[in-house]
Amino acid sequence: GAVVSQHPSRVICKSGTSVKIECRSLDFQATTMFWYRQFPKKSLMLMATSNEGSKATYEQGVEKDKFLINHASLTLSTLTVTSAHPEDSSFYICSARLAGGVYGYTFGSGTRLTVV
Amino acid sequence: AQSVTQPDIHITVSEGASLELRCNYSYGATPYLFWYVQSPGQGLQLLLKYFSGDTLVQGIKGFEAEFKRSQSSFNLRKPSVHWSDAAEYFCAVAPSGSQGNLIFGKGTKLSVKP
Numbered sequence: 001g002a003v004v005s006q007h008p009s010r011v012i013c014k015s016g017t018s019v020k021i022e023c024r025s026l027d028f029q030a031t032t033m034f035w036y037r038q039f040p041k042k043s044l045m046l047m048a049t050s051n052e053g054s055k056a057t058y059e060q061g062v063e064k065d066k067f068l069i070n071h072a073s074l075t076l077s078t079l080t081v082t083s084a085h086p087e088d089s090s091f092y093i094c095s096a097r098l099a100g101g102v103y104g105y106t107f108g109s110g111t112r113l114t115v116v
Numbered sequence: 117a118q119s120v121t122q123p124d125i126h127i128t129v130s131e132g133a134s135l136e137l138r139c140n141y142s143y144g145a146t147p148y149l150f151w152y153v154q155s156p157g158q159g160l161q162l163l164l165k166y167f168s169g170d171t172l173v174q175g176i177k178g179f180e181a182e183f184k185r186s187q188s189s190f191n192l193r194k195p196s197v198h199w200s201d202a203a204e205y206f207c208a209v210a211p212s213g214s215q216g217n218l219i220f221g222k223g224t225k226l227s228v229k230p
Contacts, residue, residue, distance in 0.1 A: 006159070034217045034218070041225075042222065042223075043206065043220045043221060043222040043223050044160075044206070044220045046217050046218075046219075049217060091157075093159055093160065095160075095217075095218070097217075104150075104162070104165060105150075105162075105210075105218055106162075107152075107159045107160040107161075108159055109158060109159035110157070110158060110159045112157060
């Protein structure tokens with residue numbers, strides 16, 4: 001089946017540094033990827049929609065300059081948390097929409113970001 | 117606006133007992149409906165989905181869900197719960213026929229006691 005590989009699974013960084021999270025579709029082309037953030041004991045909040053070859057669409061309240069999304073190829077989307085602060089600590093998950101045929105979504109395994 | 121409601125934040129059942137997790141949605145038309153399971157620190161795994169047709173959907177791990185249009189519900193059921201089913205369960209919807217994103221409920225945490 002369609003697999004999205006997300007790396008790293010865990011990362012600890014210092015305040016003020018930047019962290020890049022990658023999501024790769026392994027056996028299919030993902031024209032659209034979604035980036036979610038999940039707070040402890042909370043649901044998934046959509047941050048942005050990433051379309052290959054174009055600018056990402058951010059949800060209201062999400063700082064586009066802080067959460068940089070790049071979708072340069074049909075198999076790779078990246079989320080960079082710039083100048084990270086402790087309040088950015090969270091669980092980030094990417095999702096790819098499966099194109100053609102059966103309509104559905106597949107999720108990466110998530111990245112636990114801790115900013116110290 | 118579309119929304120998904122999971123009224124139960126936390127449910128505890130005994131191993132071997134039956135389970136029903138509730139999900140209601142608010143949407144003008146019949147959306148695509150999904151149930152996902154998440155173990156601690158992990159991503160989401162699809163249990164089952166409904167697009168159209170038979171309103172009783174079978175999924176993995178012995179789960180099933182029934183779409184009831186009149187009640188705008190898509191409840192998840194399992195006849196006999198195993199200890200390994202303890203996890204967080206999310207109901208999600210996507211507008212039918214669109215290229216939109218999933219909208220998630222707040223989740224229900226399932227605990228299983230021996």
